[in-house]
Amino acid sequence: MPWKKLPIKPLAYGLPGSILVALGAYKYGQYNALHNPPLNMFPNSSTTKLKSLQPPKYCRDLSSVIPEIAGIGVEVVSSKPEIEHHTSNDFTTHPPKHGEVPQYIVYPTSTEQVSRVLKICNRELVPVVPFSGGSSIEGNFHSTRRGIVVDTSRMNKVLAINDDDLDVVVQCGVNWQRLNEDLEPYGLMFGTDCGPSGLISGMIATNASGVNASRYGAMTANVISVTAVLADGTIVKTRQRPRKTSAGYNLTSLFVGSEGTLGIVTEAVVKVYPKPKSETVVVVQFPSISHATKTVAQVFRSGIQPSAIELLDANMVHCLNYGKYTNKPMLEVPTLFFKIGGINGTVVKESLKILQAITKQNEAASFQFAKNKQEQEELFSARKNALYAMTDWSRSEIDQDIRMWPTDIAVPLSKLSHVLTMINTWIKDSPFKSTIVAHAGDGNFHASIFYRPEQRDEAEKMVNKMVELGIVNDGTATGEHGIGNSKRKFLELELGEDTIGMMRKIKMALDPNRILNPDKVFKIDPNDEGLH
Amino acid sequence: MPWKKLPIKPLAYGLPGSILVALGAYKYGQYNALHNPPLNMFPNSSTTKLKSLQPPKYCRDLSSVIPEIAGIGVEVVSSKPEIEHHTSNDFTTHPPKHGEVPQYIVYPTSTEQVSRVLKICNRELVPVVPFSGGSSIEGNFHSTRRGIVVDTSRMNKVLAINDDDLDVVVQCGVNWQRLNEDLEPYGLMFGTDCGPSGLISGMIATNASGVNASRYGAMTANVISVTAVLADGTIVKTRQRPRKTSAGYNLTSLFVGSEGTLGIVTEAVVKVYPKPKSETVVVVQFPSISHATKTVAQVFRSGIQPSAIELLDANMVHCLNYGKYTNKPMLEVPTLFFKIGGINGTVVKESLKILQAITKQNEAASFQFAKNKQEQEELFSARKNALYAMTDWSRSEIDQDIRMWPTDIAVPLSKLSHVLTMINTWIKDSPFKSTIVAHAGDGNFHASIFYRPEQRDEAEKMVNKMVELGIVNDGTATGEHGIGNSKRKFLELELGEDTIGMMRKIKMALDPNRILNPDKVFKIDPNDEGLH
Structure with a gap:
């Protein structure tokens, strides 16, 4: 622990409270000097301006991290076709820049595994791009920081069909068309019909919709609850299964449309509808x-x-x-x-x-x-x-x-x-x-x-x-x-710097090391010179 | 500036980056030693545990603050009936404790005024309880910290009826029944029908609903966009007026149900519906x-x-x-x-x-x-x-x-x-x-x-x-x-400590001095011994 080598105690006398607190945090091992510097430079502010941030620091060399992740029992691959599949697709007008390629693809099969992976990544500052159906076209899953991709598509079980409640509990790797097949015998259907390859997790990430949204709304109208893993590995369930609630902040809707920048959604309760007779x-x-x-x-x-x-x-x-x-x-x-x-x-x-x-x-x-x-x-x-x-x-x-x-x-x-x-x-x-x-x-x-x-x-x-x-x-x-990294400049035009500053403040609070899908939705690095 | 008196520069050599940053922030006046200590003691965490917090510090003596607020041109009153009206109501099973009474009631008439009031309160650490129709029964507007109440009921204009878009733009002090009167000539109606005295702001704060929610949903399904003032006075508009969007975080829904703990909502775009023929x-x-x-x-x-x-x-x-x-x-x-x-x-x-x-x-x-x-x-x-x-x-x-x-x-x-x-x-x-x-x-x-x-x-x-x-x-x-301060223990039972820790992290990020509706939804003070 390098702090022991520093002459902190003699120096501490006479320093103002803020510094003592910083030293205290440092001493108790909560602050790691290798990590990003504290972000609370403007403790009275409700927003985070881009220029107030230090550039994020990431781990480049994953050679010690990957064996640890694999040790959990999660499959890790780095074959060329797998890497290519998780880098971009043929539909997008915004291909990744040269070098924006993930180093490894990780395939968890449970929420618990996702949590263990993120704990490691948060500790080691490994950038993590969540991946689902892979059909997004706005640079929503570019590996701008060359870390790992966490592909949740193997978590694809329908866990419960509550037909009397008109809801279903699913793992988030379920494809919406496949869900409709399961619902067919009940005379039920899922309300959102985006592109055929969409999985629930990606549909939640981009607040997807489609032809039927005119009546059934976009995903935000159809997600009752999510289970998500936060950047530090904490597992949260945003609510239980009642149709309506006034119990605390609407974290469900906060995840819907956040493009994997606030957490990795692993399960969801979603509404279903009777098919028209x-x-x-x-x-x-x-x-x-x-x-x-x-x-x-x-x-x-x-x-x-x-x-x-x-x-x-x-x-x-x-x-x-x-x-x-x-x-x-x-x-x-x-x-x-x-x-x-x-x-x-x-x-x-x-x-x-x-x-x-x-x-x-x-x-x-x-x-x-x-x-x-x-x-x-x-x-x-x-x-x-x-x-x-x-x-x-x-x-x-x-x-x-x-x-x-x-x-x-x-x-x-x-x-x-x-x-x-x-x-x-x-x-x-x-x-x-x-x-x-x-x-x-x-x-x-x-x-x-x-x-x-x-x-x-x-x-x-x-x-x-x-x-x-x-x-x-x-x-x-x-x-x-969604905004991905191709429409960030329009978000600013649409909502203004202060509203984005509020989003950035939330991002920095929930993902202080900026490991989750970096550079999407809005900029998180003052040195990011991307035009979009 | 007291920092000048401290021998910071000689001390600074050899201190780790974190401390230099803290010193830098201090030097540039962004950190005021009178204010609450920095909250970022666990910089790698996505949640804030109650026990990790210092108790909040609030300004008790408002004698210099009130003239400054009045100087903006905002009416400030402290007559007994006004204070009583803003302290509690007769319907609640959870009356405030002895002494939980506001010192002053402030009546802004514009978003700009709310912003100026909050800038002062954030600087001076004045607790602020937002107030609307006053019919909440769960201790949602108790003045637990004896600060001011900001009553937005005078902001009560219907700003636009966009009948072809099935939405209206309102100031948030509009009563929902009065809105229905305005909509009558168009054959339109508002979807939410809570208690008769409900104003849009309070209905947003508690995610109110009522008899019609079976078809039209709770408020969260009916708010398209809000204009809100954050704790530090920043004005944000969460989105424009399209029926659906995937542009950035769903801040609209984050405000709905947050009981005035994240900001004061001053305007909203809400959905309306054709009355059944x-x-x-x-x-x-x-x-x-x-x-x-x-x-x-x-x-x-x-x-x-x-x-x-x-x-x-x-x-x-x-x-x-x-x-x-x-x-x-x-x-x-x-x-x-x-x-x-x-x-x-x-x-x-x-x-x-x-x-x-x-x-x-x-x-x-x-x-x-x-x-x-x-x-x-x-x-x-x-x-x-x-x-x-x-x-x-x-x-x-x-x-x-x-x-x-x-x-x-x-x-x-x-x-x-x-x-x-x-x-x-x-x-x-x-x-x-x-x-x-x-x-x-x-x-x-x-x-x-x-x-x-x-x-x-x-x-x-x-x-x-x-x-x-x-x-x-x-x-x-x-x-x-809503949870108010009477159902906080149930929120924990319902969602667990980690989910509340995520809410608290968002609260602390957006309202670092904890001035907005303190002690509601969840605890923000480790010394808070309230059973609920």
Whole structure:
């Protein structure tokens, strides 16, 4: 213990209380001189400014740490394909920088193991990137600090289906589609339907949503409780299983959307819903985007709660026609896809009547609805195939080597038409083509810019301009994908330095050594010169 | 600056980095020796244990602080009735201890003023209790530290009604019933309906709910964004106005339910809903509580979403009969009250058919529904008058000086029948009478024990036993009232020391001087010997 060598006692007399406390902490071994310096430089402040921080210090050489982790009984791998799989994916527009590669992948199989791994990592200052389905596209799991990746996908048991309570208890590595298979015999379903490879842990991390969020909300509306492991290995369960509670801080929601920067979520209680007893799909086409968004607002005002309200712009419909993704060609105009469910066929018919009257008022050019299950699938398949259709079309009609840059902006519904119309005008005046697919019920849209590799800078400028337009219109840079390390600058534009300072204060309190998913959501290192 | 007098520089050579940092902070005036000592004694920990804290230090003599606060232009009062109004209320079973009285009441009228007040209080270590409607009953606003009360009820403007977005922007002193009046012309309503005097700020503070939560959720489901002032006066807005976002930590939900311990909420964006186009009230009576709760589970599984599902036990129905609160006497058996709404009369009728079939399966003794608005009000008035009915009955039949101790337990629906039946058995074997009113859709119930003043200790034992039963059954001590300072021991039983340690770490980070609503939710002072 090096402190013994220092002449602390003689020096201590006459020092103010703060220093004595620091010395005391040091003496009792709670402060390790190798660790990061104390962060409490502004003890009266409710926020942490980036510039007030010292750069974090991390352990680079894991040669003594890895055997200790393996000694717990956790599998540790470092083969090339495993490392590659945990470094990035093919969908992202934001690949990691050179060298942003994990050194090891660790596969715990229990909360207890995660706790033991984090205790070691916190002690040794090993950066830890939590990993789940691996489909995030905003640099949410880049190994910016070359530490370990903790992959929780092997913790994939459904622990309890409480059908009378409409909730289930799951380990967080469960895939949501697999969960739906388990729920099928009960006539139940999970409310969130993000990309097919999503696991509950990653969906919690990014507050994922999808097509059904219009009715069932994003993950934050669907998580009742989580079990999480904090940076120092402490295991917390945020609440028990009642549907509502006023007992203490809402730590559940604090974890949802925190992208693994505050803890590793290992288990969760999530809500489930009865599948609609009767359902249909409606496709309606409109003369303009404004007619479509007015329709959506009036549908909500009528009290109808569609499970999905998806908007495709004229360009997107063109791609569908081009690739023959529909039974017959559609008008190339803004098009709404609705899923309408209910407690029986009569109720669904009543909803359809009201819906049709609203669309008529808004000059709908056509109103198609599915009369049976097969027609439902056929009609909705156009929406489902949007990604393939835009890929086909852009590769064939623009360039085989074309790239796609999707946005994830969300704005209040009343601003959606203005924002989308403005974007389409900008695109027309640009060298780019684009398509728009919107989760219109949530005001969330993916405008995708197609660009050739040499146009990347210009494409980025256009995307930035679009995101800024969304933020100016009381919106967000990200409706469902998260900030990762690619949208940090927009978070500042959206919420301001003080709100981020509050987030950073919470981060520094819960993860004082900054080991958990470093550099995501906001900057934690004053030397971080990342533009985003 | 006293540091100049200390021989720091010569001493500094050879001191480890931590101490140099502490000295640096001290030198730059960020650390004031009068203030609380630094809290970062365990720099590698994600939680704060109570015993690791020094007792907080507060300013007792406000004679220099109050003129400075008044100088901002904020009204400050200290008349006896004002002080009394802000000290406690007549409904609570947990009156403040002797001397737990605020010194001054401060009435800011803007976020900016709240910020200036808190800057002063943080600098001078003045305890601050935020105050709203004043109807909380769990010691949520006791002035345990004799500081000031910040009453935000004069900030009561509705700032914007965004009817197409189904949200409104309000100052937080707005009363929810007054908001509903403003929404009436739009055919809209606020989803949460707590006690009539509730203001938005207090409803956010306690994550309030009420009868309608079965469909519209508690406050946490209805707050989109808040503007809050942190302990050091920093103003944060947690998000903009999109319906969903994945942009950073969910600070909105962190404020909801935090009982003013993390900041003073001054504005909010809250969701509103279209009023049901058609609605009815159904009253159904059952042979047992278990038959009633099975009915509720099956109703949810059917997809029907009642706006309210209220359960009254046989004792409660007896009180209604006793006070003639219904048109004709009801069977004194467990009774469910439903509010069923829909997009039109046909849809409501379809729901009634399904509901009736379910209640028949569960051996309902009667099934009454309202045929018009007047009948709806008559039928539901029985539920609305429950509090008056139980007061009438208990004062006449037990003792004029009878007291009532209500619980606020919530359990998963599947556990509700077991818990309520057990409680009724305990009551039968006790010297007490009781009634039970449950928000059955949420598994939340108020079992009220009637006791004479001399029976208080015994009554408390019974209540404690009931709360413990709820917690053992995967439930919570509080479904909608909050922890205040009367249920802190149950929070520990419910969530464990580590989860509270995480909450305390967040509290200490955001409010390092512990000025905001001290001693609420969990203990912040190792010398706090409060039993609860």
